[in-house]
Amino acid sequence: MLDSENCLHLIKQLSTSNVLKYPTNDPKSARDSLLSFLSRSFGDDPDVARLFVAHLVSRIDERNTGLINSLLIGYLPLNFKISEGSPSALHELVSLLRPLLVSFSIDAVNLDSIQFPPGLDLETGTLKRGAFQLAQGTHIVLDETKLTACNLSEKATVNLKALMDLLDHQQVNIDFGFQSCQITVDYPILSISNGKSIFSFPWSVSIKNFSCDPDSIEKSMLNNWRSYLETCKASKVIIDPDLASSLEQDYVRLRQECPGKFDEDHFASVLNLAKLLAKSDASQKLTFDHWSEALALRKYLQ
Numbered sequence: 693m694l695d696s697e698n699c700l701h702l703i704k705q706l707s708t709s710n711v712l713k714y715p716t717n718d719p720k721s722a723r724d725s726l727l728s729f730l731s732r733s734f735g736d737d738p739d740v741a742r743l744f745v746a747h748l749v750s751r752i753d754e755r756n757t758g759l760i761n762s763l764l765i766g767y768l769p770l771n772f773k774i775s776e777g778s779p780s781a782l783h784e785l786v787s788l789l790r791p792l793l794v795s796f797s798i799d800a801v802n803l804d805s806i807q808f809p810p811g812l813d814l815e816t817g818t819l820k821r822g823a824f825q826l827a828q829g830t831h832i833v834l835d836e837t838k839l840t841a842c843n844l845s846e847k848a849t850v851n852l853k854a855l856m857d858l859l860d861h862q863q864v865n866i867d868f869g870f871q872s873c874q875i876t877v878d879y880p881i882l883s884i885s886n887g888k889s890i891f892s893f894p895w896s897v898s899i900k901n902f903s904c905d906p907d908s909i910e911k912s913m914l915n916n917w918r919s920y921l922e923t924c925k926a927s928k929v930i931i932d933p934d935l936a937s938s939l940e941q942d943y944v945r946l947r948q949e950c951p952g953k954f955d956e957d958h959f960a961s962v963l964n965l966a967k968l969l970a971k972s973d974a975s976q977k978l979t980f981d982h983w984s985e986a987l988a989l990r991k992y993l994q
Contacts (some may be wrong), residue, residue, distance in 0.1 A: 810824075815867070
């Protein structure tokens with residue numbers, strides 16, 4: 693039997709969930725009912741609901757890892773800033789929709805006690821398991837609401853850097869003592885904070901009113917939503933050459949109309965969101981309407 697402590701990385705299966713064997717028969721109906729429920733939960737805000745669903749169906753399709761910035765197509769980390777109250781209700785909603793989930797409380801105590809990246813124990817000579825050894829596609833929720841100003845220990849600093857590397861590059865560093873290596877992963881990340889996140893999230897939304905009653909969701913409806921999300925998550929979206937030309941022209945227009953406020957990074961972020969909106973519509977092709985909707989949602993782009 694393979695010792696889980698020594699299992700660093702596994703090649704993921706083509707199908708990451710049994711739910712894909714039973715895809716929803718009517719994805720558009722499931723989308724509409726889920727968006728309606730989420731819109732009510734977010735204080736009758738359909739824009740936040742739309743962005744949240746795009747986050748839930750996100751998956752890295754292509755990657756180009758760099759030293760400072762990495763291009764991760766299909767990756768949409770998201771930060772929710774809640775003005776008051778506990779994040780438990782929001783966390784419970786995410787766990788219902790994405791059962792493959794882990795959460796970490798980001799505070800001085802946890803940062804000093806949890807070991808995020810795997811690493812060599814110099815005293816025993818064995819590799820210690822890290823909290824980031826997860827199945828591909830595992831949703832990570834970061835709870836920053838308990839974070840206060842403090843001095844960080846050396847271990848907490850290492851953990852914080854590991855979190856930043858995971859957020860920015862979607863990779864986990866494994867320290868073998870004499871050398872280290874990086875393993876690429878695909879963990880969608882959602883952060884919940886009371887104010888501005890300590891991490892650099894490209895998309896951030898202020899939530900004033902959030903209320904959700906999980907008991908009001910029928911089991912059949914929940915299973916339908918989960919199947920819809922998994923089906924969309926596994927799909928791919930293509931861009932026709934004619935549309936690509938139109939998007940390039942629109943990019944030039946936006947750069948002229950918004951000098952200094954819409955560069956190539958903004959274009960890449962909005963285009964990435966547009967493809968995820970297409971995914972959430974169960975569409976295999978990007979349309980100009982998806983692009984236009986993503987442009988309207990760039991008010992949440994940091």
